[in-house]
Amino acid sequence: MSLFRLGSGSYHPSGSILQITALKNVVQIRTATKKVSGSKTNKNDSAGRRLGPKVHEGNFVKPGQIIMRQRGSKIHPGENVKIGIDHTVYAVEPGYVHFYHDPFHPLRKYVGVSLKKNLPLPTPHFAPRVRRFGYELIEDPSEAVKEEQHMSRKEYLYQPKLDELSKAREENKSNLLSKFNEFISKELSLELGAKDLNLTLERYYNVHELVKLKGMSVESAETQTTYNYVHSLKLAKARGDLSSEEFEDSLAHYHDLVDQLSKKITVDATGALTKYLSAEEKASRKDEIIEKLETEYSNRVLSIQDKIFVGDLIATPGVFDVAEREDLAKKYLPLVVPLTVPGSVIENIDARKPPKGVIVQRIFDEATRSTRVVGRPKEVFATQ
Amino acid sequence: MLSRISLRRFSVLGAAKAAQKAEVDWIASKNQWSYFNDESYVKRSESLKLNKPEIRESLLSNSSESGPASIENYSQRLAYHSPVAIDETFKMAYEMLETDAGLIYKNIDRFRAKLKTATDEKEIEFLKKTIDKLLVSAEISNPEVLYNATFNPASTLDMSQPVYRQLAKEKWESYDLMITMQRLEQLHVIPDTLPTLEPKVDVKVKFPHNLEEEFSSWVTPGEILPAYAVAQPPTIQIQEFDTVESKQLYSVLIVNPDTPDLATNSFSTTLQYGLANVPLDNVDNVIDTKKLLENGDKFTFKDYVPLVPEKNAQNQRACLWVFKQNGELSIGDVARENFDIRAFVETHGLNAVGAHVWRQHFDRSVETVREQYGLGKGRVFRRVRGTKPIIE
Amino acid sequence: MSLNKVFIRQFSGSGAVLRAGYSTVQPVHHLVKVNKAALKPLYQGVLLPKDDIKSVSFKPTEISQDRVAEHYQNTLKSDLLLHNYEHGATTLKGNKKRSWGEDSPYKLYRNLKKPKGVSRPSKDVHPIRYDNVPEVESIVIQSYNKDALDESWLNISTRLQLAQITNVKPKQIYSKANILPWRVRQGKPCGGKVEITGRDMTQFISTLTELVLPRIRTFQGIKNTSGDSNGNITFGLDPEDVKGFPEIENFQELFPNLSGLQITFKTNAGTDERARTLLSSLGFPFYNP
């Protein structure tokens, strides 16, 4: 009797497949006898597992309430419902239980929780989801302040670092501002009121940061800074801090100031504050520097002093932009001076005992298709 | 690399082509791909040229002894050796493709002539589309164009050229589009705001006022941003891949579908930013600070207010939608609260072509931003979610 | 007592490893196909197409002239078109799977019903036109080694033999059935299988027809009854015949125990008769058993 039970695939908690397959190979002969003691596997019957639905169509459920206990997913979890480790289906939102079919999985039965009483499931595919907010407002002001100030452990541990960062930023800013202030008062001798000076400093600090940190072009950095100020004025007006006349006045004043400044100061490609150069002036300075570089510092091996001088020439404030500087540096201060430059190759040297300040290099000669050993002065290499 | 045998077959082909050659000789003599801005029938833009002359030289003429110009390191350049016979084979291939391109250009010319005399609107549309397609196929295998598209940053490509747009579109579809659609679906932007999206344009968003590097570059869809990083209106790039002849008008909406609604214990949608009648085209494709400063008032119908999530109100989504307009819109007064985006789109006959999303939750900068915008102090909710049902 | 579960130490008691799996597919709200693998930054190099020279699996293809393919294109194709032409012929419809109906979404998304009367659907037979002239699509070569059931290392040599003949790495095959008298147990490795196309395929055809088959004294041809009625023809070679392959012949000491081959020509001919004519055009003899 027990053999048939096992073979028919009915649920049996302790029976294993191996046992079944082993038993299948036994040839059974039924005789007209009755075993008195039964068989070992006869008594392994467990109590019922109390499976089945626990709530029914249209019933209200609370979050976490079990809707169905089952073996395998006889019923699939639908909207606002989840499935547990043993395929127990439970609600995650309060609402009304509905059993339904889903057109995307036509052979499955689903159970879901509808958040409103008369809302059918499934929700149409392209309709917005119905969602519950669920968080309650804290009415008590002191409790609210306490809750608002509550930090997660991660945030709390991060505070000292944040303070440090903001301190460093402040310090950097004040340093820069004083430098800018010095530049404006000494080099340009601009007569500005305290308020205007402050505006100017703030403006060029922002432009400097945008250009230096983000690699923005000077023009768009200036536009962005103007926009920032105009935006803040607009917000002040919307808040009621400024009347519309005051707003217009401040706006006009700022535009005047910007016009006045833009003809005197500008920011360099590296973010440094410099004197404004007109387009013609800039072009003539460029030509001048390039010509000097071309005539005096090209096609020869440069000494260290020369290299420093060339570097300074390329970094002349306010003349070249970043790409141009890179190109010039590549051309006049290469990492390794090409072999074709006169004086950069010393032939016929003793590779074992090279003279002082000469570096031995093995090079490939395209013409003879062979390698040969040459010496190269130290100055040929930028890193030496 | 193609082997020697293939090389031989190439030359066999060359011989076979000789008969046809007389026919196309006049085209070949024009040297299509190195012919720019001329008054003849082939009017090619300068931007189809490789923009670095030394690399152009080393690509189109034989490899020089000093090595390829694209390798900047001197010793690496000397150490580099090209594959055997690549120059000869390339020359043959180039001639073949160039002749083919010449024939296509001849075809384009024919279609352009037809376009001049065409009157039927459908026919004109068809002709324009055909010409665009042909322009792409005439340039898509041009090595200079390939070089520009492969090695130069996408922002430097001239988007007025159909071939660059096609290449940009392929690149967009292979990554950015998939990321965007994945995030829109995962974060339920569709269908919580609009039912679906058939993406046509590449929408990119950034907040240029930020001084921090991590918040000033283009926002990846779905990113969580702090309130101070979004305190000013975003710069929005709308890259169209089809030809836009005169300026096309666009509308942009930013909505927050996660505003807590305590009356129903559910959520309502808030309109955070509204732009309409923004004229853009293939090249001028960005709504940036400069444009906002100059004529922002003209096309802003709802000023920007950033999302300021209150304490414990969980993540909120800023859903940005871009629409193509059929004509100029006149939008009256729209309420910010309880905004129904589906009804808005319906009434104004808008056609959604792109979307973007970023997320925000409560952080320490929310208070400052609230002050700036005069929004008053934020509410505070309990940290643990309650079990009260929706109020019907 | 045996522990057949893998226990992983975790903070949570109900870790992911112990959880009964439930996953489902949620329908999306758009029509863009999202290839998740392509979005992983580390996969970018691997996902390049194989014909891209930057791909790690790039292999040059145009390396030599393909005589058999050219002969087929230049000479045989037009002959086959003429031979198979049938005036006024129409498509013979196969027995197909059936729809449940389209009146409800539940029916629309359901798996199709079985074909009428039989368990498997059959294919349509189209008349031969200029765009579907019969051609060999691929060749599947399978080698079964009975001895490998006892000594599993023997099937290494069987697969190496296949690789040597075809220039393609063969797949391992495993026995499917439990037949105790033959000592066949399910899941035991018992030989190899390889499917070749393109250049490797035409090379194999020419070796077979020009070098191997002519030297088999007892070989009469492929049986005229061979075929699976869809236009795929199979024949076999004995271990003795396999020695005829030049790749094996010259290294006989490396292959002391060869195993036979089962060669299947997969064609798009549609019927066996057409497929046989196609194979005869490539130089395979046929005989009536």
Added chain:
Amino acid sequence: MFNPFRPSTISGFPSGSVVLKTFVRGKRQSTQSASTKKVVNQLSALSASRKQPKLLNLCNEDLIKHRTIVNAWKMFKRREEQRRHNQLKKQYKSIYNAMEDLKQTSPKLFELANAKEEGKRFPLEMRVPTDFPPTQPWVYNYSPKKETK
């Protein structure tokens, strides 16, 4: 296996002290039998690892040149394919027209022409042409074998 950090048990050293075994370069003594070696050899021949050729590192210009060459080659192949297709189409149309004509002029002949030829095979003598034909290029007095019934 050789483990340099395993404490040695050689007598003469105090137990517990770590002694590094010095490695002597020389001929390795293999413990494998000849047949095992053979199998290992076969396996290594079969596995794909280390057989992949090295990735070609092309410079930017050469990469573009390569792609251009591939594009041209693809175009060539495409045209070849198109030409063959057109030719077959033409042949098909001629066959069709001829049969239509025959149907009108002589239905009897049409029946014969359209009859199925079951079991028809190409002659075995028809071979794939080779680059190096045999010394006797053509058998002029060839006559096909007569079938004996």
